[in-house]
Amino acid sequence: MVQNPTKSLAxxxxxxxxxxxxxxxxxxxxxxxxxxxxxxEAGTHPQVTDLVYIAAFAPDKGESxxxxxxxxPPGAPVPPILPPQEGYLFLxxxxxxxxxxxxxxxxxxxxxxxxxxxxxxxxxxGAVSEPAWRTKPSWxxxxxxxxxxxxxxxxxMSKRAGSTVAEVKGSHAVYVSQPQAVAAIITKAATGVGVxxx
Numbered sequence: 001m002v003q004n005p006t007k008s009l010a011x012x013x014x015x016x017x018x019x020x021x022x023x024x025x026x027x028x029x030x031x032x033x034x035x036x037x038x039x040x041e042a043g044t045h046p047q048v049t050d051l052v053y054i055a056a057f058a059p060d061k062g063e064s065x066x067x068x069x070x071x072x073p074p075g076a077p078v079p080p081i082l083p084p085q086e087g088y089l090f091l092x093x094x095x096x097x098x099x100x101x102x103x104x105x106x107x108x109x110x111x112x113x114x115x116x117x118x119x120x121x122x123x124x125x126g127a128v129s130e131p132a133w134r135t136k137p138s139w140x141x142x143x144x145x146x147x148x149x150x151x152x153x154x155x156x157m158s159k160r161a162g163s164t165v166a167e168v169k170g171s172h173a174v175y176v177s178q179p180q181a182v183a184a185i186i187t188k189a190a191t192g193v194g195v196x197x198x
Contacts (some may be wrong), residue, residue, distance in 0.1 A: 033149065042132075043136060049137075
């Protein structure tokens with residue numbers, strides 16, 4: 001697991017590629033949320049065989065999170081992102097559970113809200129130069145109750161990427177609330193087994 005600095009996309013990609021370099025095997029890259037942008041760019045590394053998106057952004061060439069957020073589907077919820085603090089973004093803790101983790105316990109959601117990693121404005125605006133999903137197999141788990149990245153947007157990105165798709169009822173914190181579904185799609189990506197769209 002790579003803990004990205006989240007200061008800028010370029011730094012996060014360099015950090016991820018450095019971690020891949022340290023391995024002596026093929027790699028399946030998995031990204032959640034903004035991590036999908038990092039996976040999309042870092043996935044061009046020759047050791048990467050597959051990409052897995054978990055309720056994640058899957059941008060095309062020239063796209064960034066800010067570009068993908070710019071025109072949300074009609075009626076889509078607006079993520080409770082607070083004004084920047086010294087170049088970093090945070091989610092409003094008072095709205096965190098409702099928008100990010102509605103299907104996890106109150107205590108767990110509170111811990112997640114309190115332990116947020118600062119998200120740099122440069123990471124938000126970092127554009128992908130070469131999307132790895134254009135040349136490598138990708139897999140996508142759509143979280144159908146997501147109030148951060150609308151499910152419709154997840155479906156559109158996964159379709160564009162030609163991903164093998166699975167859907168599960170879950171919030172943006174689907175990796176906490178539905179760990180079996182997340183583990184299943186990662187396992188199938190690692191073993192090359194198809195997943196039926198549901």
